[in-house]
Amino acid sequence: xxxxxxxLGAIKETSIDLNKKLTVFCGPNGTxxxxxxxxxxxxxxxxxxxFILSLDEEKQKKFLENNxxxxxxxxxxxxxxxxDGLETIKNNLWNIFAxxxxxxxxxxxxxxxxxxxxxxEFNLALLxxxxxxxxxxxxYNFSINKSSGSKNVTISIPxxxxxxxxxxxxxxxxxxxxxxxxxAYFPITSSTIFPVERNSIYTFSNELSIRKNDALEHIQAxxxxxxxxxxxxxxxxxxxxxxxxxxxxxxxxxxxxxQKRSSVYNTFANEIESELLKGKVIxxxxxNVEFSSDKAPKIKLSFHQSSSIVKTLASLxxxxxxxxxxxxxxxxxEPELNLHPDNQVKLARxxxxxxxxxxxxxxxxxxxxxxxxxxxxxxxANNDDDVKExxxxxxYKEDEYINIKDICAYFFNxxxxxxxxxxxxxxxxxxxxxxxxxxxxxxxxxxxxSDELYYTLQYGKAKE
Numbered sequence: 001x002x003x004x005x006x007x008l009g010a011i012k013e014t015s016i017d018l019n020k021k022l023t024v025f026c027g028p029n030g031t032x033x034x035x036x037x038x039x040x041x042x043x044x045x046x047x048x049x050x051f052i053l054s055l056d057e058e059k060q061k062k063f064l065e066n067n068x069x070x071x072x073x074x075x076x077x078x079x080x081x082x083x084d085g086l087e088t089i090k091n092n093l094w095n096i097f098a099x100x101x102x103x104x105x106x107x108x109x110x111x112x113x114x115x116x117x118x119x120x121e122f123n124l125a126l127l128x129x130x131x132x133x134x135x136x137x138x139x140y141n142f143s144i145n146k147s148s149g150s151k152n153v154t155i156s157i158p159x160x161x162x163x164x165x166x167x168x169x170x171x172x173x174x175x176x177x178x179x180x181x182x183x184a185y186f187p188i189t190s191s192t193i194f195p196v197e198r199n200s201i202y203t204f205s206n207e208l209s210i211r212k213n214d215a216l217e218h219i220q221a222x223x224x225x226x227x228x229x230x231x232x233x234x235x236x237x238x239x240x241x242x243x244x245x246x247x248x249x250x251x252x253x254x255x256x257x258x259q260k261r262s263s264v265y266n267t268f269a270n271e272i273e274s275e276l277l278k279g280k281v282i283x284x285x286x287x288n289v290e291f292s293s294d295k296a297p298k299i300k301l302s303f304h305q306s307s308s309i310v311k312t313l314a315s316l317x318x319x320x321x322x323x324x325x326x327x328x329x330x331x332x333x334e335p336e337l338n339l340h341p342d343n344q345v346k347l348a349r350x351x352x353x354x355x356x357x358x359x360x361x362x363x364x365x366x367x368x369x370x371x372x373x374x375x376x377x378x379x380x381a382n383n384d385d386d387v388k389e390x391x392x393x394x395x396y397k398e399d400e401y402i403n404i405k406d407i408c409a410y411f412f413n414x415x416x417x418x419x420x421x422x423x424x425x426x427x428x429x430x431x432x433x434x435x436x437x438x439x440x441x442x443x444x445x446x447x448x449x450s451d452e453l454y455y456t457l458q459y460g461k462a463k464e
Contacts (some may be wrong), residue, residue, distance in 0.1 A: 002116035009035040021355040025364035027412030044191040068156035191329035199311040256287030269320035310336040322326040326358035336367035348373035374435025402414035
């Protein structure tokens with residue numbers, strides 16, 4: 001999926017290609033990287049898709065009897081579904097960024113979000129798509145299959161699925177909409193975001209509770225004697241926080257239920273715990289996060305007592321253990337947060353393993369260590385035998401290689417010091433990786449200063 005975005009915050013105009021397995025945002029602070037991350041999350045997360053499609057009674061009956069149904073995919077509906085979704089996002093930018101609706105026009109009146117593919121291109125790609133996937137709605141597992149050149153789609157469930165009242169409601173109201181969203185946004189099935197505030201979400205989840213803030217806003221609306229509708233209050237979500245933070249808080253409040261689920265990416269969570277945390281992230285019976293160190297496994301530290309690296313990575317570990325699904329898009333703002341350089345390097349390798357095993361990533365980073373390691377992973381993907389020998393020497397595994405076709409990078413920067421708008425451009429990536437000019441120039445300047453200070457201390461001021 002390729003989209004064009006213009007007049008969003010500091011961003012004047014850019015196009016983003018989400019067909020890549022790994023997307024990297026780089027550039028100075030305040031240039032719009034977080035704005036773009038929040039927007040991409042809102043576009044791709046499943047919860048924003050409108051539930052307007054339902055199965056007719058005959059197909060519902062067949063589904064319940066046979067555990068599967070076949071439908072003919074209506075390409076026009078899929079196309080319209082996708083465009084309507086973008087229009088909904090555009091009209092709700094104030095909610096995504098936690099700006100009062102009354103000020104929406106001041107910030108987003110000129111914002112444009114467009115698809116960069118034509119309807120014919122989309123239809124052709126959809127027809128050619130060979131699609132086999134699994135997805136979950138609540139605790140129910142579904143499988144979906146479509147062959148290349150066909151519009152026919154098969155939806156099935158395991159025979160052991162309990163077909164109770166809740167399940168019947170799902171296939172009546174949600175199922176078809178979910179299937180259409182899978183095809184509309186393929187290859188992305190849903191998304192999860194880890195903003196920079198992630199290390200505070202579990203720490204202060206009770207104090208920042210979405211439920212408490214919703215209740216507070218409802219009470220304020222009533223006591224202020226403003227015109228209000230009970231129905232509006234019932235459906236209204238708190239706008240005190242940006243959408244990405246609200247969703248993170250909702251996950252924190254639901255950990256008691258989330259821990260009951262299991263993800264196929266649990267192995268990667270174990271790798272993060274083993275290689276970086278040196279211990280286990282635990283959700284106790286009350287739904288609170290604790291940490292058990294490998295050095296003292298019987299001692300359970302509360303999240304407040306845990307180290308900064310645990311607070312930073314716990315949300316990612318919990319996601320991989322309990323919520324991750326193939327073709328998810330994971331967006332991480334500053335993955336290097338609170339990490340020592342050696343752990344930044346290790347995390348970059350884990351990222352490579354994730355994208356080579358079905359997870360898609362967007363990361364926004366200021367870390368020279370992460371960029372350099374990504375470049376190493378690009379270089380070792382070369383088929384040259386000598387390069388592979390070096391890769392083996394330094395312990396790189398085959399699933400840590402990054403194919404140059406699977407990665408793209410964008411540089412966010414102000415056009416000049418007085419400009420208020422950001423220029424976003426594609427960074428050229430070749431077999432040697434890519435350069436981030438602001439990182440390189442900063443490192444070069446520090447080296448220059450360090451060298452001059454060293455030689456001045458050793459030999460005195462040089463004659464001019």
